[in-house]
Amino acid sequence: MKVAVYFATGYEEIEALSVVDVLRRGGVEVLMVGADGKMAVSSRNNVSINMDALIEEVDHKEIDMMVLPGGVPGVDNLMANETLVANLKVFKEQGKWLAAICAAPSILGKLELLKDEKATCYPGYEQELIGCEHVAERVVVSNHLITSVGAGASLDFGYKILEMIKGKELSDKIRAAMQA
Secondary structure, eight states: OEEEEEEOTTBOHHHHHHHHHHHHHTTOEEEEEESSSOSEEEBTTOOEEEOSEEGGGOOGGGOSEEEEOOOTTHHHHHHTOHHHHHHHHHHHHHTOEEEEETTTHHHHHHTTOOTTOEEOOSTTOGGGSTTSEEOOSSEEEETTEEEEOOGGGHHHHHHHHHHHHHOHHHHHHHHHHTTO
């Protein structure tokens, strides 16, 4: 399984990097993808991270899961990327995995990709979760959709993604090794 995590200027670094870290510890192939034309993308706290690829270079047919970190203006910058939006729609149609944390589930809601799903998000973004049942939990799994509330739940989000990809036993092993 190959996972792509999308970075746009203003992303929340812990929400993006904790997923990358947990999944790589679990042996998952993870691609850090720049979604705003830059190989070095700055977070909301001005931490610049080098990407593995730009979104225009990625063959999304080879990707099994798309992960969207939160952070403002990162979420707005992700939503503005037409390639990202088009691939999110294709992933939903094909029943492929989508994961979003903090304000990023609002992207899926605005694109009407949450219809008949359960989801969570950062408080105040619930109205953007169009067509779904909001669940007030730290991490929510609904069919091929994983959502989470925000930075404080970033590791739980990463562990849940790993669990869905490689099973609970490995996820629990990584969690224990990380002293969580």
